[in-house]
Amino acid sequence: MCGIVGIVGTRPVAPLIVDALKRLEYRGYDSAGVATLENGALDRRRAEGKLVNLQERLEAEPLSGQIGIGHTRWATHGAPVEINAHPHFSSNVAVVHNGIIENFRELRGELQADGFVFSSQTDTEVIAHLVEKGLRDGLEPVEAAHAAIKRLRGAFALAVMFGADDNLIVAARNGPPLAVGHGEGEMYLGSDAVALAPFTNRITYLEDGDWAIVKRDSMQIFSLDGSAIERIQQRSVGSALMVDKGNHRHFMIKEIYEQPEVIGHTLAHYVDFNEQKVALRQESTVDFAKLDRLNITACGTAYLAGLVGKYWFERHARLPVDIDIASEFRYREMPMSADGMSLFISQSGETADTLAGLKYCEAQGQHLAAIVNVQESTIARSCKSVFPTLAGPEIGVASTKAFTCQLSVLAALAVAAGVQRGHIDSERERELVEQLSEAPRYTNDVLKLEGEIATMAHGLANKPNVIYLGRDTNFPLALEGALKLKELSYIHAEGYAAGELKHGPIALIDEEMPIVTIAPHDNIFEKTVSNMQEVAARGGKIILITDERGAEEAGMDDIKTIVMPKMPEIITPIVYALPIQMLAYHTAVQMGTDVDQPRNLAKSVTVE
Numbered sequence: 001m002c003g004i005v006g007i008v009g010t011r012p013v014a015p016l017i018v019d020a021l022k023r024l025e026y027r028g029y030d031s032a033g034v035a036t037l038e039n040g041a042l043d044r045r046r047a048e049g050k051l052v053n054l055q056e057r058l059e060a061e062p063l064s065g066q067i068g069i070g071h072t073r074w075a076t077h078g079a080p081v082e083i084n085a086h087p088h089f090s091s092n093v094a095v096v097h098n099g100i101i102e103n104f105r106e107l108r109g110e111l112q113a114d115g116f117v118f119s120s121q122t123d124t125e126v127i128a129h130l131v132e133k134g135l136r137d138g139l140e141p142v143e144a145a146h147a148a149i150k151r152l153r154g155a156f157a158l159a160v161m162f163g164a165d166d167n168l169i170v171a172a173r174n175g176p177p178l179a180v181g182h183g184e185g186e187m188y189l190g191s192d193a194v195a196l197a198p199f200t201n202r203i204t205y206l207e208d209g210d211w212a213i214v215k216r217d218s219m220q221i222f223s224l225d226g227s228a229i230e231r232i233q234q235r236s237v238g239s240a241l242m243v244d245k246g247n248h249r250h251f252m253i254k255e256i257y258e259q260p261e262v263i264g265h266t267l268a269h270y271v272d273f274n275e276q277k278v279a280l281r282q283e284s285t286v287d288f289a290k291l292d293r294l295n296i297t298a299c300g301t302a303y304l305a306g307l308v309g310k311y312w313f314e315r316h317a318r319l320p321v322d323i324d325i326a327s328e329f330r331y332r333e334m335p336m337s338a339d340g341m342s343l344f345i346s347q348s349g350e351t352a353d354t355l356a357g358l359k360y361c362e363a364q365g366q367h368l369a370a371i372v373n374v375q376e377s378t379i380a381r382s383c384k385s386v387f388p389t390l391a392g393p394e395i396g397v398a399s400t401k402a403f404t405c406q407l408s409v410l411a412a413l414a415v416a417a418g419v420q421r422g423h424i425d426s427e428r429e430r431e432l433v434e435q436l437s438e439a440p441r442y443t444n445d446v447l448k449l450e451g452e453i454a455t456m457a458h459g460l461a462n463k464p465n466v467i468y469l470g471r472d473t474n475f476p477l478a479l480e481g482a483l484k485l486k487e488l489s490y491i492h493a494e495g496y497a498a499g500e501l502k503h504g505p506i507a508l509i510d511e512e513m514p515i516v517t518i519a520p521h522d523n524i525f526e527k528t529v530s531n532m533q534e535v536a537a538r539g540g541k542i543i544l545i546t547d548e549r550g551a552e553e554a555g556m557d558d559i560k561t562i563v564m565p566k567m568p569e570i571i572t573p574i575v576y577a578l579p580i581q582m583l584a585y586h587t588a589v590q591m592g593t594d595v596d597q598p599r600n601l602a603k604s605v606t607v608e
């Protein structure tokens, strides 16, 4: 992943670069670094761990210079230690890079044979030495950078700075995003437009295969063969304001509390509550009646939202759905229907595996659609139909409000598809729309259970393992509950379809095992309760998330129950997401882990 920044400026740039890196810290926080150039000399400060460590280093040893590059790292090649932190140097060249250079071993061998000495374990360092080699061979800086870029295979967004030129950064993109910002006598580079928002809202996005010469007062883009390319300059809507935590202890809990509002906004984008109809906007309309198959691709939590969507599209619109984890889909070589639509779900809109799946579907001639939170992202820009989630910036690394907004969009689209395909008549449409309109109110009610859920979290904190169970749309929620707990508290957790437990996993159950069961009182409640009883008979410690009737009818002593309001079936996955988020959050808080930036993770996963 990683975030990169570059500034060719007219004032000291190190503090500006750090400010931009703060906005990119969601992309990785294993280490960070800044390099600047002054009087022909490159200098850098790097620090292991989060950006605050780099800030402290810079306070103690400031960097001057009006041109510089910066980096916040999510480690791929080489441990997250200072020697592997970017920028990487080779004599007169400094480089920052996001991505993976797949042929770095071959290049390193070649450069070592030429006498270059490597001081890190990263793949990135080969870029610096390759450019330096070009300079030693007599090439001009731009030519040396271009020659080096042509030799790279893999995914990269990079910026190269030269000791010999204080008015030049060469940038290149192949895969991970890279934006150029146009200022007044200054130019900027960043992994996204939000990083550059304090400096400018005039942005040009580089496309795959582009490289650029960036100077104080000009920017030129070229293709790999060296021919000049025009890319449009756009006005970015990214806000310069840093989102803060308000009165909350963590971004995650703030974002959990934002859900009633953002779910309401998101639903209102797809549904006309006055007319009690689904109302897709012109720019996002899809003819669901013509589709014979829907293919959904996503990663992690976004994939689990898609899994709920599969139940909804099949149930309400009789539209068959294939759903894949993007990292599997991209190599599966799936034959695709000529009248199919491919739907990609992503908060960031930059997830490398999801993007690779998108490219495959594009090559198969599919209608491309996306449910996406970051509207200027590569995924949003690559799809014909874009269905925004109006969750606002999600800063906590573990996805919460983006997930429930993705569910809200999927629910509205499933109803729209049902109407268009003739499986939902106007009366049923009215009923479903009214039910959807209740989601914000129910999510708001459920927030009041936080104190009780925090107490229940004592039953999970420090346990070695936890199992989550659910059926139907609550099965993906069980998977999501387990994912949230794992990533936040580092407790091993698994989600199972409740009926699957007896086919193997039940062997894990003993008196030490907490089981979180998600089971609103519905037509399959009794089945889930039977599965829960099988667990209880073997000593498992049950936390049941259900409604009042479910709590009564479960008829089991010695279990803990989170009692939810009774609500319509179509909104249960949206509303039941909140107790599982709060349970994972409070377990992590009790265990003292870093809730907003859990170890080893990053918010935007732009590597394979």
Ligand code: F6R
Residues within 6 Å of the ligand: 299, 300, 301, 302, 303, 345, 346, 347, 348, 349, 350, 351, 354, 397, 398, 399, 400, 483, 484, 487, 603, 604, 605
């Ligand atoms: C988990 C989480 C991840 C993301 C996944 C996809 O809490 O946030 O599993 O859902 O990395 O990211 P996006 O949605 O940005 O494509």
